[in-house]
Amino acid sequence: MYKLPYFTTDNQDEILDFMHKNTFVTLVGFDGEFPVATQVPIKTIVEGETIKLIGHIMTKTNHCKAFEQRPNVLAIFTGAHAYISASIYEQPASASTWNYKTVQAKGIIRLLSSEETYQVIKDLTNKYEDPETSPAAFNRMDKAYIQKHLKAITGFEILVTQVDHVFKMSQNHSAKNKKSIVEHLEKTGDVLSQEVAEDMKRNL
Template sequence: MYKLPYYQADNQDEVLAFMHHHSFITLIGFDGDYPVATQVPVKTVVKGERIKLVGHIMTKTDHYSTFAQNPKVMALFTGAHAYISASVYENPASASTWNYKTVQAKGMIKLLSTEETYQVIKDITDHYENEDSPAAFHKMDEAYIQKHLKAITGFEIEVTHIDHVFKMSQNHSAKNKESIIADLERSGDVMANEVAKEMRKEKI
């Protein structure tokens, strides 16, 4: 991971907030020959010093088999990113770069029972659906839930190590930062606009 002191958050709460906000992760394992990955939504659960990631996956898949035989996994959280052109720097004869935020959480995955998986699905659905939504969990037919439950397996990841890079041009002058932000805001690109917002927050 490309880690430099000025690309680090001031505290872990900032990192955890990023993980909560960017909950659709890439979950990576190793089957002995190649990395295996899948994209899944997770819930980040913090209890004291312990951090868990909770979600579910399809059972009849290569990644399920990999996680079953090798519980060591990495969860990759990613945010908005954008190309940063050196053309707007005070000295434009410089290297252009890319701004981004990412968190890598390593840990041990535990595959859950049917009863535990049921609770995972309920919790995630309740998190994203309003109680009065026609798609709310309590409005689903129980037979329908049990039928589809057979195809999935819940999981918990006990996080043992977290790395992060929040690269938002912190190593540049105030004038360069203003020029970068203005350029990103003019681009009309959604991702670039989001990076501009993140950079403005860094300046507060």
């Protein structure tokens, strides 16, 4: 990772908050010849000093086989990002850059039983569908339908062993440059750029 002191934080709650908010991760493993990856929604669970990532994958896939054979995995959390043009700097004849936030969590994956996978699917569905009002709520699904689809799904639990991060938001620039960057990003029609602007404004 591109880790420089001014692009990191000592605030562990800030890192965990980022993980809780950015739940669609890239999960990477190794099949013995090449890296394998899949994009999956996960839930981050913090129990004291222990961090676990919970989710599910399709069973008959190259990444599922790789995770089963080699349990060392990497989960990449990605937030809003934006191109930063040097044309708006105090000294524009310099390198442009990219602002972004990311967390990389390394850990050991454990594939879950069908009973455990059932609970993972139930919890994930209930997170996004109101059990009381949504017509797509888990408790409104036919039990036979659920069991049929569970046969193609494998739940997983990752015990996180290392967390690294980069929160690169032009911290190494002058206050004037930061203000110019925010103003420029706010004028764009790009949603991600505007999110980066809002993030930067909190630290101006």
